[in-house]
Amino acid sequence: MYNPKDIIDIIAGNVRKTRNPFGIPKFLVNRWHKGFDMPGKGDAMLFTGLMYQFVPYIEKSTKYLAKYEDTFLGNFIRFAGYIPSYLSGLGLSVITPGDEKKKFNGILQNIAKILKASKVDFFYRPDLDDYSGVLLYDLGDQEGFVKHARYVAGKLKAAGIKKLITVDPHTTYALIVLFPKYVGESFEVKTYFELVNFQSKNGHRHVTLHDPCFYGRYLDLSEVPKKVLTDLNVECVPVRNAGQFTNCCGGPAESISPKLSTEVGDRRLEELNLTGEKIVAMCPICLGNLRKSGADVEDLSTVIAQCLEK
Amino acid sequence: MALLNPNFAEEMEPFTEDTALACFNCGTCTAICPLIYEHFPRKMIRYIQIGAKDRILENAQELWRCLHCGLCTQTCPREANPGEIILGLKRFVVANWRRS
Numbered sequence: 001m002y003n004p005k006d007i008i009d010i011i012a013g014n015v016r017k018t019r020n021p022f023g024i025p026k027f028l029v030n031r032w033h034k035g036f037d038m039p040g041k042g043d044a045m046l047f048t049g050l051m052y053q054f055v056p057y058i059e060k061s062t063k064y065l066a067k068y069e070d071t072f073l074g075n076f077i078r079f080a081g082y083i084p085s086y087l088s089g090l091g092l093s094v095i096t097p098g099d100e101k102k103k104f105n106g107i108l109q110n111i112a113k114i115l116k117a118s119k120v121d122f123f124y125r126p127d128l129d130d131y132s133g134v135l136l137y138d139l140g141d142q143e144g145f146v147k148h149a150r151y152v153a154g155k156l157k158a159a160g161i162k163k164l165i166t167v168d169p170h171t172t173y174a175l176i177v178l179f180p181k182y183v184g185e186s187f188e189v190k191t192y193f194e195l196v197n198f199q200s201k202n203g204h205r206h207v208t209l210h211d212p213c214f215y216g217r218y219l220d221l222s223e224v225p226k227k228v229l230t231d232l233n234v235e236c237v238p239v240r241n242a243g244q245f246t247n248c249c250g251g252p253a254e255s256i257s258p259k260l261s262t263e264v265g266d267r268r269l270e271e272l273n274l275t276g277e278k279i280v281a282m283c284p285i286c287l288g289n290l291r292k293s294g295a296d297v298e299d300l301s302t303v304i305a306q307c308l309e310k
Numbered sequence: 311m312a313l314l315n316p317n318f319a320e321e322m323e324p325f326t327e328d329t330a331l332a333c334f335n336c337g338t339c340t341a342i343c344p345l346i347y348e349h350f351p352r353k354m355i356r357y358i359q360i361g362a363k364d365r366i367l368e369n370a371q372e373l374w375r376c377l378h379c380g381l382c383t384q385t386c387p388r389e390a391n392p393g394e395i396i397l398g399l400k401r402f403v404v405a406n407w408r409r410s
Contacts, residue, residue, distance in 0.1 A: 143408075213377075252378055256375075260345070
């Protein structure tokens with residue numbers, strides 16, 4: 001386990017200086033919309049919170065963290081804070097494989113396709129799409145979280161944004177619960193899967209749906225994706241611990257203790273594998289962590305988008 | 311020997327909702343916690359109740375094992391919200407680090 005103070009100082013410093021936890025310049029992280037026909041005006045703004053875009057970088061950086069956890073060299077992480085954020089961010093960006101970035105950008109493109117097929121009046125403004133700061137909240141850096149969230153909400157309010165469409169549970173929770181509570185700013189927030197509205201019976205498959213903690217417990221949304229899939233003729237095989245009693249994928253511990261994170265992830269994967277069907281996740285952190293445990297996981301948006309193509 | 315601070319629950323107030331005293335230490339949170347780690351989070355909540363601030367600070371690192379998954383809060387028979395208490399302790403410790 002790393003000293004939490006060292007990790008929090010690095011992440012908080014990066015968010016303060018670059019508005020994201022890895023220090024990677026936003027134009028390098030948020031590229032999914034390039035060359036993809038996206039409306040610039042509409043009723044609700046698609047707000048990715050950059051979480052899916054971060055997954056390849058999380059995977060790369062936690063690989064190094066796992067290598068040095070509980071070793072003598074691991075103690076030197078405290079000096080990482082002396083490296084300028086953009087420099088370490090650029091370095092991380094260079095060593096992160098392009099095909100992984102492409103894969104996760106594809107998930108967001110699928111979400112946009114789903115919204116278009118559902119005739120949702122939405123638009124995308126990359127300049128307003130920022131990281132929500134939720135990791136700072138989870139790590140206990142309340143002051144850092146509130147400052148960052150104020151910045152994000154302030155930009156959205158100044159642009160007159162009232163409605164947001166989200167793609168991951170952590171950002172959704174931040175916008176629905178944390179922003180009103182700690183920043184005093186509210187938006188009308190819907191997840192993309194609550195807006196799915198197209199007819200297709202092309203699913204013809206069985207899947208194992210892993211409910212993330214934030215949709216299952218904190219936001220009580222587990223039934224929605226299940227219904228969406230059922231309507232598309234995709235059967236969700238029952239999982240032992242699901243919905244409000246879903247089990248964690250272990251992802252939230254990955255920055256402080258990759259070992260612990262993998263241990264918890266392995267246990268959840270064992271449980272999910274009991275069904276014998278392909279695992280489907282709807283959270284970038286779950287997706288990344290279950291993959292680390294060796295699972296072949298698909299994103300919910302991929303399964304829904306496949307029904308469009310057939 | 312631990313030094314007890316009877317006003318510690320009050321000291322925690324700016325960092326979390328005042329639910330720690332509702333806990334009757336049944337251990338459901340520990341039984342359901344995916345960490346399967348000693349007496350976590352029950353032990354930490356007990357430390358708040360008896361005002362063992364030093365013990366919390368000595369063992370602060372353990373707090374960041376918590377995944378904030380919410381299973382403890384979901385199953386707590388006293389609605390003491392153990393998950394939020396642990397998050398509040400993290401905030402308390404971070405504020406302490408920043409002050410020192």
